[in-house]
Amino acid sequence: MELITTHTHTCFTNHGEGTVEELVSAAAAAGVATIAVTEHYPLTDAFDPRHYLAMPEQRVGEYLSAIDKARAAHPEIExxxxxxxxxxxxxxxxxLTAEDLSPFQLxxxxxxxxxxxxxxxxxxxxxxxxxxxxxxWRRYFEVWCEAVSSDAPFQVMSHPDLAKKFNFYPSFDPQPLYDRAAEACAAAGRMVEVNTSGTYYACKEMFPAPALLATFRRAGVPCTVGTDAHKPEHVARDIERAYRLMARAGYRTxxxxxxxxDRREVTIEL
Structure with a gap:
């Protein structure tokens, strides 16, 4: 089955490793057909005082140029x-203006x-x-629903239940939070992702949890897959496992x- 990852990172942030070329080259070697290079958009010093979380504003042009060069060097991969x-x-x-974000295809x-x-x-x-x-957890999902319902130009909502990262869970059943998130996402016409990186955090589980993923599927929310790789060697990590998780939730594509x-569909073949 065709491998895709629509969430990856590089050394353009201080918590990532590897150049864009190294990332794309690793993806091509792993048989990935489509890769989105999705570096963290710049934050101000008020939110990123250590310049650790996001790409520096002055490097955005360099980043986009590196993607263009990698694309030209690897015609075998989108x-x-x-x-x-x-x-x-x-x-x-x-x-932020529309012009600021116009160079980004995703x-x-x-x-x-x-x-x-x-x-x-x-x-x-x-x-x-x-x-x-x-x-x-309550506040996280409230903010998440604000984000998905906003007029921000989001196409895919990443790691929808990131609140579980450190393996801290609420004492109550989170299903009502899941229901509201799925309803908001469906109404906004956004996509979600299965993010494979969660397996390697304390929660030991991909984002989103199976119950939340199934809730998105019942609401008719389209789903893609991202590895959230911060190193080239992780670029294709667990993509097929993500497909199996989607299939168990009822997704067929x-x-x-x-x-x-635009969007295209790939049939899940396991």
Missing amino acids: VIAGCELDWLGDDDDRD ILGSVHFVDRWPFDDPAQRGRWDEVGADDI VTVPTADG
């Missing part, structure tokens, strides 16, 4: 120029911040003990964003 854009809601201090929407707090940053993990999982902003 290379999409993308970015992962953080939803910051009313706290967003960037004056924009992933992510919620890494809850009320300015980067809740999935290992350096700030201790706050979970202070606030408690119940409140964080993987939806693949294309460079022209």
